[in-house]
Amino acid sequence: MSSLYEEIQAAPSSDIPVRRVTVNVNGEDRTADVEPRLLLAHLLRQAFKLTGTHTGCDTTNCGACTILFDGRPIKSCTMLAVQADGHKVQTVEGLASASELHPLQEGFKQEHALQCGFCTPGMMMAAKALLEENLNPTEDEVRWALSGNLCRCTGYQNIVKAVLWAAEKMRAELN
């Protein structure tokens, strides 16, 4: 566990005890000793080596670090790792199964919805939250649901198409 602090170059201070947290990440319990100030995004990336969750702006604007926390989308750079103790987290790594891509990932491929790819994990997790509530969204509803996620390549058009593509596929799979 000390390796976490070697990487982020901020050894825990002696007068503030580290806390052991166990987080269910993509269905698997993961444990780490963390300092209270460690952010959830950094816990995922540095302690659990799940680097699919990106940190972009670090100021709660860009949404690249979006994950699902107990099923709802949150910006993981804006939650403390200690707050996730005992909770369920889903990251982009949990989307695909061993044999096939998630319809959202397939949709992003089909509709050329990524350019540099930096915003993609956050876009997908925000879209997943939308589709879990509404499998038949309008284009407008997709745009609103993704309005907390920024794409600096400005590839929004195809991202919206990809989400609509995935929704259609997921509806077809239900029937």
Place this chain on the structure above:
Amino acid sequence: MYPSRFKYESPKTLEEAIKLLDAGKGEAKVLAGGQSLVPMLKLRFAFPDQIVDINNIPGLDYIRFDADGSLHIGALVRHEHLEKSVEISKRQPTIAAAAPLVADPIVRTRGTFVGSVCHADPQGDWAATMIALNGHLVVQGPKGKRNIAMKDFVLGPYATTLNYNEIAIEAVIPAPKGVARGGYLKLERRVGDFATASVAVALDMNGDTVLGAGFALAGVGGKTIDANDAASALVGQKLTEATIAKAAALVAAKAEPRTDHRGSAEYKRHIVETFVKRILTANSTQKVA
């Protein structure tokens, strides 16, 4: 970016949380939704010794209309709970209109109504709705509970009359005498940006007649602007082109906009006047039950 070091506790009761705040002597901070506090910690605008996370205290996430018609919002009600509440959409149109305009959809899953009011950002949407609706906060400290009227709550940017050892546990919106009407409009360059101008309007109607009206502005001054005086143009009257224009002019006169990259002061004042007119006009044409 890493926050500076702090101790963290996640008490299970309000009493424990208040004890921790009291012991912190002003260097302890409440963490609810964290959507303003955590960014401020990272930017090191805030560097408390102690964080008191209230998310594990049960029973604070209620939206409740009492039998007398007053609305009670617990400290852990997230923005999205208000956005999705059927009761709110039926009975409290000012809050229903503001909820989908707060920050962005992802921030709304975590951020809380009461936390946003306590953060006292001059741009804050909820502080403006609370002033227009003549709301108050119920706060609890070592000596028990007290009420703070919203008009006495905000001192300036990020400064309130909440004591360091108190927690705001509930926001209360008084019952209308007639039917609650109103709305909220915000101009922003993109979702999540600070508002160019925001207008909250609360109406208390008996048929076509205005029994009471409240107005507040965000984004056009150093703090949330109370423009409730403009009610004088409407109370006891109907919403006509003339009374609407008079009220809108009175509200716009209260704005204290500054010219910046979001627009000139003159433009922002014009937006305020236009928004007041739009909200009032929309309510004047509604069929009142």
